Each structure stands twice: as structure tokens, then as C-alpha cells.
Amino acid sequence: MSISTCSEEEDVYPLHECIFIGDVRKLSSLLRNHDVARKDKHGNTALHLAVMLGRKECVQLLLAHGAPVKVKNLAGWSPLAEAISYGDRQTISSLVRKLKQQAREQMERRRPDLIRALAQIQDFYMELKWDFHSWVPLVSRILPSDVCKIYKAGSGIRLDTTLVDFTDMKWERGDISFIFQGEKPPSESLTVLDNKAKVYQRVRYEETENEIEDEVDILMSSDILAAQMSTKGIAFTRAQSGWIFREDRKETVAGLYRSDIYTITGLVLESRKRREHLSTDDLQKNKAIIESLTKGNTQNLDTNGEPTRVHH
Structure with missing residues (x-):
């Protein structure tokens, strides 16, 4: 039974399998046509697993292929958080550099749309x-x-x-x-x-x-x-004023604008x-x-x- 389950997992997560067994050559080959950001059932990407298992060569290979550093698993931890926990400075430095590079690239892609939206x-x-x-x-x-x-x-x-x-x-x-x-x-x-x-x-x-x-x-x-x-539990409600006769609360902002007041809870x-x-x-x-x-x-x-x- 355990062998069959393992085989099914290997078919679904080939990158994770290569990292688990330490097969760098096969990992390099598979990265050409597999999603480097794919998560397993625990929310771990291949980079998560490589960091947690101390596969430094796999970490560098995944980073070279654009593995996301900011992504979190189901427990809420990123590959960088796991690297800090294990305390390997070289891996932490590599992840920090890649994280900043990815953040800059993401900002460059979004910046024109952001500025256009703000102007409108x-x-x-x-x-x-x-x-x-x-x-x-x-x-x-x-x-x-x-x-x-x-x-x-x-x-x-x-x-x-x-x-x-x-x-x-x-x-x-x-x-x-x-x-x-x-x-x-x-x-x-x-x-x-x-x-x-x-x-x-x-x-x-x-x-x-x-x-x-x-x-x-x-x-x-x-x-x-x-x-x-x-x-999930967030709710927007109109703020109320008055003790007996309740009515929707309004305020004048900067002496010019009549504003509605809302309360956000949850x-x-x-x-x-x-x-x-x-x-x-x-x-x-x-x-x-x-x-x-x-x-x-x-x-x-x-x-x-x-x-x-x-x-x-």
C-alpha cells in the first residue's frame, strides 16, 4: 500500500521527488517543462522542500529557473522563513537576493497600470x-x-x-x-x-x-x-448617530466634503x-x-x- 501511494505522489509532484532523492540532473531536465511554482498537498513548492532538506544545489537551480520566494505553504511559511530556521547563511543570502529581484520585476510590471489607475x-x-x-x-x-x-x-x-x-x-x-x-x-x-x-x-x-x-x-x-x-468574516455597516432616533452618520471633511461613515468589523x-x-x-x-x-x-x-x- 505504501509503495503504491508513493508512486502516485511521484507522478503528481516530479520536481518534489527529484529534490527528495537528491537527483539534481533529473531536476534540471524536468524544469524545462514543469511548473516550478506548483505546490504539493501541504502547500510546499519545490523550493520549500529543497530548503527544508538542505539541498543547496537544488535551491540554486530552482532560483535560476525563477522559483517564487515569497509564496507561503499551508502553515504560512515561505522558503525564506524555512531557510532562516535552518540557519544556512548562503541559502538565506541567495533567497533574499532573489526575493528582491522578483519584487522589483513585479513592481515594474504593475507600475504602469498602477499609475494609470491612480490618475483616473x-x-x-x-x-x-x-x-x-x-x-x-x-x-x-x-x-x-x-x-x-x-x-x-x-x-x-x-x-x-x-x-x-x-x-x-x-x-x-x-x-x-x-x-x-x-x-x-x-x-x-x-x-x-x-x-x-x-x-x-x-x-x-x-x-x-x-x-x-x-x-x-x-x-x-x-x-x-x-x-x-x-x-472571511468582514462586514461593512453604516455608522449610526443619535441616542433615540438613530440615523446614518455623516461628517464634513476639511470643511468642504460631506462624507458617509462606515464601520468595518470582522x-x-x-x-x-x-x-x-x-x-x-x-x-x-x-x-x-x-x-x-x-x-x-x-x-x-x-x-x-x-x-x-x-x-x-
């Missing part, structure tokens, strides 16, 4: 209020909330937020703006402003080798995080982490690297000290 949409201003809740009694009272302000003008978008980070029941407040300017070249289109410190940083399109290696250092000494958002964000690869020294090293990166590479704003604004 009417300019708007929108506020999104986030409230975090927990099933643990009384915890919801201490969890943070935030109002994200979104401005859209032409092919540009600005998002303002005061919730900078929220991890492990700890959060950091600030005054951060993300600005996307579609009319600018890719390397200059995304800017992050710290309105309190009055500094800005452009998100570079490509990283240097040193920056990639620094990122690998951080990944190898940080928790492996997986976040999944479920919209959106679930599940976050999980793994840290079997970490030691005490890893955690200390990671803290030092993070502090080094956050204190450097900042530039002053314009001469009057004000952050750049997106007007509409």
Missing part, C-alpha cells in the same frame, strides 16, 4: 481608524488605536500614521508619513518622513551588497514572523513567530544592528525644516 481615480482624502482587540479579558483596553490619514492627488498617495510599530504587546508612537509619487523614477518614488525628527529617507530601488548582508544578519538573529489576514490578523534558531547572543547582536541602522542614513528636510507635503 478622483482625488480624495480618507481616514481609517484602527482599533486592536484581544480575546484576553481587559487586554483590549490597553491595546493601541490609530487613525490613518490617506491623501490621493493625481498619481501620488500620502499616508500619515502615528502607530510606528506594534510587536509583542509593545507599541511605539510617532508621526510618520509615507509618500508615493508615481510621476518620479522608481528609485525616487517612495519617501518616508519622520515629521517629529524632521528627517526623511527615500526607499531605494536596489540595495548594495553590504546592505543585503546586514539584512541577512538581522534575519538570522530575529524572530521569524508570519502574518495572515482573513477577510477583519482578523493572525501573527505567529518562530525562534528555534535564536540564541541569547543572536538577540543582543540583532538589537545592536537595529540601533545602528535606525541612527544612520538620515538627511535633513528642506531649509525651513518642514516635511514635504502632497497637495491636492
Whole structure:
């Protein structure tokens, strides 16, 4: 019975079989006419399996044939997450480089359609209020909330937020703006402003080798995080006002626009982490690297000290 089952699996997932037995030559041949992104019944791609089994040559071969790095299995883990768990630096570096390359290529393909769509949409201003809740009694009272302000003008978008980070029941407040300017070249289109410190940083399109290696250092000494958002139970309802005679709530935005108010409920964000690869020294090293990166590479704003604004 077990032999028959194995045979059926081999016929369905030939790439996975080659990796399992370590047949690099056959894998190279099959990659010419097989889907490198195909998943098995556990949601693992061939790259997942190669990483988990430590088949380094297979990993490099799959990456050369465009195996997706960002894809997740049914447990919510990507090949990069599995590589970090096993702790092989060479494999992690290769996956990080390929992930960034695939992200750039995907953005280049989508960018014209995105800019065209933004230009066609009417300019708007929108506020999104986030409230975090927990099933643990009384915890919801201490969890943070935030109002994200979104401005859209032409092919540009600005998002303002005061919730900078929220991890492990700890959060950091600030005054951060993300600005996307579609009319600018890719390397200059995304800017992050710290309105309190009055500094800005452009998100570079490509990283240097040193920056990639620094990122690998951080990944190898940080928790492996997986976040999944479920919209199955999501519901949109008109917000109500009034105590006795209830009516749909409306507000005037910026003194000009009469707006309808909606409440969105049922959106679930599940976050999980793994840290079997970490030691005490890893955690200390990671803290030092993070502090080094956050204190450097900042530039002053314009001469009057004000952050750049997106007007509409």
C-alpha cells in the first residue's frame, strides 16, 4: 500500500521527488517543462522542500529557473522563513537576493497600470481608524488605536500614521508619513518622513551588497514572523448617530466634503513567530544592528525644516 501511494505522489509532484532523492540532473531536465511554482498537498513548492532538506544545489537551480520566494505553504511559511530556521547563511543570502529581484520585476510590471489607475481615480482624502482587540479579558483596553490619514492627488498617495510599530504587546508612537509619487523614477518614488525628527529617507530601488548582508544578519538573529489576514468574516455597516432616533452618520471633511461613515468589523490578523534558531547572543547582536541602522542614513528636510507635503 505504501509503495503504491508513493508512486502516485511521484507522478503528481516530479520536481518534489527529484529534490527528495537528491537527483539534481533529473531536476534540471524536468524544469524545462514543469511548473516550478506548483505546490504539493501541504502547500510546499519545490523550493520549500529543497530548503527544508538542505539541498543547496537544488535551491540554486530552482532560483535560476525563477522559483517564487515569497509564496507561503499551508502553515504560512515561505522558503525564506524555512531557510532562516535552518540557519544556512548562503541559502538565506541567495533567497533574499532573489526575493528582491522578483519584487522589483513585479513592481515594474504593475507600475504602469498602477499609475494609470491612480490618475483616473478622483482625488480624495480618507481616514481609517484602527482599533486592536484581544480575546484576553481587559487586554483590549490597553491595546493601541490609530487613525490613518490617506491623501490621493493625481498619481501620488500620502499616508500619515502615528502607530510606528506594534510587536509583542509593545507599541511605539510617532508621526510618520509615507509618500508615493508615481510621476518620479522608481528609485525616487517612495519617501518616508519622520515629521517629529524632521528627517526623511527615500526607499531605494536596489540595495548594495553590504546592505543585503546586514539584512541577512538581522534575519538570522530575529524572530521569524508570519502574518495572515482573513477577510472571511468582514462586514461593512453604516455608522449610526443619535441616542433615540438613530440615523446614518455623516461628517464634513476639511470643511468642504460631506462624507458617509462606515464601520468595518470582522477583519482578523493572525501573527505567529518562530525562534528555534535564536540564541541569547543572536538577540543582543540583532538589537545592536537595529540601533545602528535606525541612527544612520538620515538627511535633513528642506531649509525651513518642514516635511514635504502632497497637495491636492
